[in-house]
Amino acid sequence: MRMQAKKSFAVIDYHRCDPRSCNPDEGICLAAEACSHKVMKQIDGIFEQPIIFQDMCMGCWDCIEACPLKVVFAKHVT
Ligand code: SF4
Numbered sequence: 001m002r003m004q005a006k007k008s009f010a011v012i013d014y015h016r017c018d019p020r021s022c023n024p025d026e027g028i029c030l031a032a033e034a035c036s037h038k039v040m041k042q043i044d045g046i047f048e049q050p051i052i053f054q055d056m057c058m059g060c061w062d063c064i065e066a067c068p069l070k071v072v073f074a075k076h077v078t
């Protein structure tokens with residue numbers, strides 16, 4: 001019997017993600033800040049969109065809860 005790889009990770013809707021709008025004072029991505037596994041980061045700095053290292057994402061969805069604009073969502077791949 002062949003085992004099926006199953007993976008869940010967070011993805012960002014980059015058309016709607018806007019650190020200038022969700023956190024106009026500081027430009028800090030609140031979703032990335034909420035990621036205790038440190039796999040979601042603003043690698044280009046504040047006021048820039050974050051990225052998710054999807055291979056390392058734990059699927060805890062803390063980032064989804066934390067994003068004020070609700071632009072982070074769960075993706076399930078089988
Ligand atoms: S993911 Fe959400 S909290 Fe993070 S910068 Fe984008 S809109 Fe803001």
Ligand code: SF4
Nearest residue numbers: 035057058060061063
């Ligand atoms: S689902 Fe959890 S581990 Fe993955 S990016 Fe979001 S907060 Fe980080």
